[in-house]
Amino acid sequence: MQQSNAPWRTPALIIVAGCLIALLTFGVRAGFGLFLEPMSQDQGWGREVFAFAIALQNLLWGLGQPFAGALADRYGSGRVLALGGLFYGLGVWLMAHAATPWQLQLSAGVLVGLGLAGASFAIALAAMSRAVSEERRSWVLGIGTAAGSLGQFLMVPLGQAFLAAYGWSTALTLLGCGVLLVIPLAGVLKGRAVAGGATSATTREQTLGEALREASGHGGYWYLTSGFFVCGFHVAFIATHLPAYLVDNGIAASTAAWALALVGLFNVIGSYSAGVLGGRYSKKYLLSSLYLTRAVVIAVFVLAPLSTVSVYLFAAAMGLLWLSTVPLTSGLVAQIFGPRYMATLFGIVFLSHQLGAFLGVWLGGYLFDNTGSYALVWWISVALGITSAILHWPIDERRVPRLANAAP
Amino acid sequence: MTGHRHAALLLLAVLAAWSLLLGLALWQLRLNDEQAGKVVVLFPPAWDAQTHFERTLRAGGLVVGQAPLANLWVVYSEQAGFVGRLKDQGAWIAFQPAPFAIVTLGGCFSGPGALPPSFLKTRRLSGDRP
Structure with missing residues (x-):
């Protein structure tokens, strides 16, 4: 499976462009929280105005991802990435000039949310994965995810400066303006997935509807989708509530902040390593191990005496396990169903992640307010980690018969 | 693109571009010699903390806290020309404190990336251990 490429669009260039897109789009949004206080103060808004806009953004990003994926699979990744970059950049620019709550919700919420759906790494990863052979695919997904993680790590201090x-x-x-760089970069990823090689005869005939029916009839796809929900729950709960949990328990706020910085740093290493490992070992077993390790790490963290050292160890361990799910999950989608409709199929899996993220953030706050403690949410996280590990274990990660029969 | 070496090269290129942009923004934030108040000062990295404290006192200021790096301190004096005196004592450069607040990172695909310090301060201190 290749993209229809001009000669200058080499795999190396496609990978570099895809990584830069992931870095920019992931990174810029990671720093939005910095603007909550200054914008709210200057405009005389309550914090719920900004918070609602960001919540709307996340919702639209998640809901829009499968549709953006379908458009990318139908009309080409480059076009969708460019349009997404335009929406995203325009949204951030209009956010800078928002004078009323509805203007903020339109810019930071609607435009950036839709822009993220079109320009985020889910589309870029699909395009990158088509540029390389199957043997290199997991590595490419790893480096793309690591680039997004690096963006989160680098763009926040830059945004603050x-x-x-x-x-x-x-x-x-x-x-x-930085986000608008996605538009020229998208030109490198231009081209729609076309059939090629040994799978051409069968892949060319498959429509989007057939791809969706095929995936929905595959138990492994449902397991993957359910498992990725847990990933969203874990990371969103920890990223949002860990600082408050630590401060509540007498840990310095600076330690809490450094802990999240450590998560970000180790996340880059974890994402890249997961991509490399996914090329050598069974992805489903790696995912099972990863979710089980998350459960163990969280359980040990809440049971062990809390100290600065335990916080940093937890942060480093969770960082390694953070987005390392992405190259493995997206890689399994491509491995089982082929890369032709990967943007759409992974977009649906990603929607599940966003729903988990929403629940993780909301339930953390809700249960804290009602029980005065995060204890219950921590143990729910442990249970979900174990559940996800079990869910991934039976996935049949062989290629679907359509692809297997077409293989040489 | 054949492997880890190329990934490392890409990482270095990104870090170089990032350092340049961050450097430009920090250069904008440097304080002139006449300024006073709460500032972040960068001392030579070879000096120890005691030397940092002594040099700050000699410049007529007080150490208020430490910034993310060992040779980066938040110091304070109301006397005009504080930044100039710090430089006379060997400090390299002084900035506004704002960009050196340790920030949190956006979590994966979740909500706002940073919790404002005031949010943390408002959380009640309770025995919140499972």
Whole structure:
């Protein structure tokens, strides 16, 4: 399976462009939280205005991802990435000029949310995976995910420096201009998945509807989708509530902040390593091990005496396990169903992740308010980790008969 | 693109571009010699913490706290020309404190990437251990 490429669009160039797109789109949104206080104060808004816009953004990103994936599979990744980059950049730029709550919700919420769906790494990963052979695919998914993780790690301090040096409005304008770089980069990923090689005879005939029916009839696809829900739950709960949990228990706020920074740093290593390992070992067993390890790490963390050292160890371990699910999950989708409709199929799996993320953030706050403790959510996280490990174990990761029969 | 070496090269290129942009923004934030108040000061990395404290005191200031790096300190003085005096004592450069607040990272695909410090302060201190 190859993209229809001009000669200059070499796999190396496609990978570099895809990584930069993942880095920019993931990174810029990671710093939005920095703007909550200055924007709310300057505009005289309550924090719920900003929070609602970001919640709307996440919702639209998740809901829009399968549709953006379908458009990318139908009309080409480059076009969808470019349109997404335009929406995203325009949204950030308009956010810089938002004077009323509804303007913020339209820009930071609707435009950025739809932009993320079109320009996020899910589309870029699919395009990157088509540029290389099956043997290299897991590595490519790993490096693409690591680039997104690196973006999160690097863009937040950069956003903060911009914010301090130029003020929130100019800082957002600069970040918006940065996002617009996605448009020329998308030109490198131009091209629609076309059939090629040994699978051409059968793959060319498959339509999007057939691909969806095929996936929905495959038990492994449902297991993957359910398992990725747990990933979203874990990371969103921890990223949002860990600082408050630590401060509540007498750990310094700076330690809490460093803990999340450590998560970010180890996340880059974990994502890349998962991609490499996924090329050598069974992805489903790696995913099972990963979710089980998450459950063990969380259980040990909540049972062991809390200290600065235990916090840093937890952060490093969770960082290694953080987005390492992405190259393995997306890689399994491509491995089982082929890369032709990967953007759509992984987009649906990703929607499940976003629902898990929503529940993780919301349930964490809800249960804390009602029980005065995060204890229950921590143990729910452990149970979900074990459940996800069990769910991944029976996945049949062989190629579907359509692809297997067409193989030489 | 054949492997880890190329990934490392890409990482280095990204880090170089990032350092350049961050450097430009920090250069905008440097304080001139006449300024005073709470500032973040960068001392030579070879000096120990005691030397940092002594040099700050000699410049007529107080150490308020430590920034993310060992040779980066938050110091304070109301006397005009504080930044200049710090430089006379060997400090390399001084900045506004804002960009050096340790920030949190956005979590995966979740909500706002950073919790404002005031949010953390408002959480009640309770025995919240499972």
